[in-house]
Amino acid sequence: MAEEITEKKPVKKTVPKKEKNPYVWPDLPFMELMCMIVVMLVLILWSLGMDAPLGEIATPSRTENPAKAPWYFIGLQEILVYFDPWYAGVVVPSIIIVGLMAIPYLDNNPKGVGEYNFSARKFAWINFLVGYAMWMVAIVVGQFMRGPSWFFFWPWEPWDPNIHHAEVLLKNIPFATGLISLVVYFALFYLLPIIFRTKIYKQLDFTRYFVLMTLMALMYAVPIKMVMRQVFHIRYVLVTPWFNI
Amino acid sequence: MSEKSEKKSFKQKMMSGQIWKSIWRHDFEDTGVNRGKVLRSNVFLHLHPIRVPKHAMKIRFTWCMGGITFFAFLVECITGILLMFYYHPTVDMAYLDMKYLMFDVPFGQILRNMHRWGAHLMVFSVMLHMLRVFLTASYKPPREFNWVVGVLLLTLTLLMSFTGYLLPWDQLAFWAITVGTNMGAATPFLGVEGPFSIATKFNDVRFVLLGGTTVGANALLRFYVLHVIAVPVVVCVFMAIHFWRIRKDGGISRPL
Numbered sequence: 001m002a003e004e005i006t007e008k009k010p011v012k013k014t015v016p017k018k019e020k021n022p023y024v025w026p027d028l029p030f031m032e033l034m035c036m037i038v039v040m041l042v043l044i045l046w047s048l049g050m051d052a053p054l055g056e057i058a059t060p061s062r063t064e065n066p067a068k069a070p071w072y073f074i075g076l077q078e079i080l081v082y083f084d085p086w087y088a089g090v091v092v093p094s095i096i097i098v099g100l101m102a103i104p105y106l107d108n109n110p111k112g113v114g115e116y117n118f119s120a121r122k123f124a125w126i127n128f129l130v131g132y133a134m135w136m137v138a139i140v141v142g143q144f145m146r147g148p149s150w151f152f153f154w155p156w157e158p159w160d161p162n163i164h165h166a167e168v169l170l171k172n173i174p175f176a177t178g179l180i181s182l183v184v185y186f187a188l189f190y191l192l193p194i195i196f197r198t199k200i201y202k203q204l205d206f207t208r209y210f211v212l213m214t215l216m217a218l219m220y221a222v223p224i225k226m227v228m229r230q231v232f233h234i235r236y237v238l239v240t241p242w243f244n245i
Numbered sequence: 246m247s248e249k250s251e252k253k254s255f256k257q258k259m260m261s262g263q264i265w266k267s268i269w270r271h272d273f274e275d276t277g278v279n280r281g282k283v284l285r286s287n288v289f290l291h292l293h294p295i296r297v298p299k300h301a302m303k304i305r306f307t308w309c310m311g312g313i314t315f316f317a318f319l320v321e322c323i324t325g326i327l328l329m330f331y332y333h334p335t336v337d338m339a340y341l342d343m344k345y346l347m348f349d350v351p352f353g354q355i356l357r358n359m360h361r362w363g364a365h366l367m368v369f370s371v372m373l374h375m376l377r378v379f380l381t382a383s384y385k386p387p388r389e390f391n392w393v394v395g396v397l398l399l400t401l402t403l404l405m406s407f408t409g410y411l412l413p414w415d416q417l418a419f420w421a422i423t424v425g426t427n428m429g430a431a432t433p434f435l436g437v438e439g440p441f442s443i444a445t446k447f448n449d450v451r452f453v454l455l456g457g458t459t460v461g462a463n464a465l466l467r468f469y470v471l472h473v474i475a476v477p478v479v480v481c482v483f484m485a486i487h488f489w490r491i492r493k494d495g496g497i498s499r500p501l
Contacts, residue, residue, distance in 0.1 A: 021296035025280040028302055029290060035309050036316050047358035057340045058419035067420030070410050072368050072403055086439045089428030100396045104389035112382040114498035128379050243440035
């Protein structure tokens with residue numbers, strides 16, 4: 001009824017009155033119903049066409065090789081190649097969860113709400129997408145390109161451990177060099193945006209800036225460590241009596 | 246109205262009767278007031294606002310991924326409850342129950358398939374939902390805390406899926422959970438093999454997860470209880486907060 005009244009009112013000449021939002025009922029619940037039906041159909045067809053895997057009965061004395069985690073955790077299993085379990089399996093996922101939670105408190109750029117706006121949020125988009133892509137790539141590599149003993153195989157190669165290149169000898173970086181390079185690595189993240197007076201540095205207060213750069217340094221350390229191991233055959237950057245990184 | 250009642254159709258009679266009116270708390274005439282009442286007076290629909298911005302109804306804006314995640318959760322609940330009728334969380338029975346479901350229970354195979362693939366779908370859609378919310382900056386004030394709840398829900402979704410992974414008690418499950426829970430033993434301070442360990446293998450993180458030092462009967466029972474009740478209840482609580490906060494934080498995000 002309220003609508004009829006507004007319709008009869010003469011439209012203001014200067015600014016056309018903002019159109020009222022459309023009613024939710026019945027359009028949105030109808031679309032939700034359609035969406036449910038489509039998802040249900042997809043799920044039924046999927047379930048008719050493909051059986052859930054079931055291996056042989058669990059036998060603790062017979063190791064499965066390769067023993068793979070479910071696909072959504074396989075990214076973590078993949079970075080076990082590059083980091084020790086305490087870091088790859090515990091610290092990394094904890095940092096990811098805390099880091100994700102921290103995003104809204106670190107990003108104080110008010111632009112882009114409610115729209116896909118890359119140009120207003122380049123920094124946020126690029127870094128988030130890089131992290132997201134790393135997750136996806138790790139999943140794909142772990143799921144489809146790792147065979148027995150977690151050896152790398154292209155998807156078209158048979159899982160034959162004998163065809164595989166001989167294990168390369170890995171070396172560690174000496175303690176002093178390792179410590180210094182780690183300090184330099186983090187210092188670069190903290191200092192470069194300041195030196196180049198980037199927007200990020202100007203926009204953020206000290207705490208936000210410090211936390212953000214720490215998280216970024218930690219995130220980009222993962223692919224860097226991968227390259228160091230694959231290309232330069234470095235196992236640990238820092239060796240201490242208590243832990244190795 | 247009652248004067249003209251000779252010509253009333255069955256439908257009209259039914260809809261003006263006491264029973265019908267006691268169930269639906271509104272008339273059906275297509276007015277703005279009734280369109281609002283349909284939503285507000287129905288417990289299942291009442292999370293909707295009365296009106297919503299046009300762009301919020303566009304699939305290309307929302308990707309419908311939050312809704313699909315919730316729907317996948319409901320599918321998991323229903324198929325999961327049905328599976329529970331046929332499943333014993335014991336080392337002797339668990340694997341046999343799988344075979345029983347696959348070869349003997351009517352529709353058992355498709356029931357298990359739907360539960361398994363539905364779980365994959367849920368993990369997948371929750372990941373895409375997070376991506377969509379990030380790209381549309383929907384975590385910015387005043388929606389920061391709802392993003393935090395969302396990250397918790399993502400984590401809990403992965404946990405639900407992971408705890409369910411052990412239940413078939415096959416080689417895949419056993420060794421995947423062995424690999425996964427060995428990470429617990431590597432926890433700094435609280436894991437027996439972790440740096441700065443203050444724990445023994447009988448009281449560290451892995452022991453808490455497994456109820457033992459290796460995957461066995463206690464682990465199966467723990468994962469079962471976590472999978473079918475403990476984690477889903479927590480998920481329900483956080484989902485309630487998540488949905489409620491969407492409304493309270495100003496509805497779906499829109500351009501400023």
